Amino acid sequence: MVGGGALVRKPASPVGPLALLHRPVPEPPSSLRRGPLREGAWRSPLRSERTATLLGMWVGVAFAVCFATGLLSHLIQNPPSWFGWPSRPVNLYRVTQGLHVISGFAAIPLLLAKLWTVYPKLFEWPPVRSLLHAIGRLSLLVLVGSAIFQLVTGVLNVARWYVVMPFFFTTAHYWTAWIAIGAILVHVGSKLAIIRIGLSEPAAAEPPAAAVAGGLTRRSFLTAVAATSGVVALTTAGQTVPALSGITVFGQRDPRLGLQGLPVNKSAASAGVLETAVDPTHRITLDGPRPQQLSLAVLRSLPQHTVRLPITCVEGWSATADWTGIRMADLLDMMGLPEDAEVTVESLQESGLYRASVLAPPHSRDPLTLLALRLNGADLHIDHGYPARLIAPNRPGVLQTKWVSRVRAL
Template identity: 55%
Template structure:
């Protein structure tokens, strides 16, 4: 057993060239010398293992936070049977998705600095020194590819610019996140000894103030993170909304002072008025006109719309409590509600309201916003508004409700 472990250890750390026959080793050495002489030389004194290690630690913080909050959003939108998302605290999804987008944006300067600090290693010779080195390089390539893809597609989604993405963003982003986090864990495991050594002591500065300038690199990256966060987080943090230069929308601009992701024109919806009918399928099915719906008991609540793109804004909504509609058709306790829109087509034309949200008295089929009739772009004649849910699940232009067990 000990001998086998020793053989595995030697194989893990052995130079692969040393395992080749002697004539092949000579030829490999000759080729290696020729290649080495032609490799570019990177002489920047700002790069160091210590700088790279600190940047790696920063990514090891932002990536898991971004991954965890993104996973929460994915589970809410595509819930497996074991997952139940509560209706309280009201602001929870607003916070988690705001943090998700903010950390994703903050990752950009850190990731770029990390790539700058390590890209000379792409030109090292030999390209692979042993199996451990091979695993490290493979994890780096996978991590870089997945990280760049995640950041790029995430920014495109925030900007709602989908033509460059010929795939369903949510699914692709989800699985890329798993690939990125897996590669990150492998990379951390492989590089941890190097990081610990690099950070264990301050290296001696051979002169020229190199150590000071390297600290300046880290300070510059930190400042860049602070700036991009400050000028983008205003779409979630209302007091900073006037500074959100990089955010694609402000939370106070739009019909009735709330942003709109999809307009009625984009959804192919027009005003129904007298022709409108709300069908509710349950133990005692009902069909309601707009006048009958308006005559039902109503309440007003202050709830945010929190969008997956990171923006959120609070409005005062007035409408019929969902649980009152469920009682109207004799729905049993614990029922869920399938909500369908008059929108024709689209991945989120219909959504299921969880049982916890159906029970919550703040969940409404809203008819009014901020004291006025719903604007058509906000879902006239009625839309769902519920606490602690993504905006994509708060269906607009509601025309059909189905009680589910």
């Protein structure tokens, strides 16, 4: 131990099969220890247990927020029987999904700084000390790989650059999130003793000024990383927080820009409904105990209500608009459905994962849930779902079915 004076307790050696894991393996010839493998090759005084621990904690918090909000979004879209999601407050999903993307972008500088801090460990000598050590090192591939995977695929999704991902983004991102968060937990467990050292080191324990030589101190390095993360978060948040949209750098949308003052995620052309949606013979089918077909003229003659609700995309952007249409509760009553009925709202779109969505209580009976015909005072633009679309409070945009063709009782 550098500096001497430390007391080292040597525990009993493992026995049985465990001994094989711990048995030292021969060290490679020292002539191979060159370049970054040399002793003393890594001399930056910024790297320390405290730096690594604090950065690791920040990365852990960012990934935990990402994981929790991402898991929530997944559960809302694929609800198991035990899961319930409220319809109020109307902006809750907007907050959680906005936070998901913001914390993901904010994690980029934190993860890169953490990896830079521990980069010399990649060149530790000997490369393998025992079988257990080898397993530990290989497990880091899962940790680092899955963490980078999550941030890269998340950024590519925001940039809508799907062709470089040789898989369906949503599935790969969701399941890899479990691997990433699990690998983080395992890593924390394996580093508990070092984390204790890092946290017990006095904050004032800086390297001598001569070692820093005019460069950043550990504290100022950490401050710079935190500030960079904060700036990235602020310049991403504009797609969720309209007041910040003017300084957006890393966001996908300006909530103020789009047809009828609202962004569009999927166009009528890409959904293949350009002709069917404007067909004057189009009828919306109510498929329940009292089946009926309603033309747009009939829908317009029903009691209309205007609500102010956000549309929130799973990509983190959200925007508020005024929607006018028929309360879904009124339609369900027309269909002769009980209060607790669930329905499927289907689109004219003939294929696609999001061509239909299940509408269940409390959203189905919430007075804010509409079959909307108008947006911000005008008929829906076809890209917003003309002639009619679903809009419900506190629900992902992919579940706000556009170009509605049928409401079917389940």
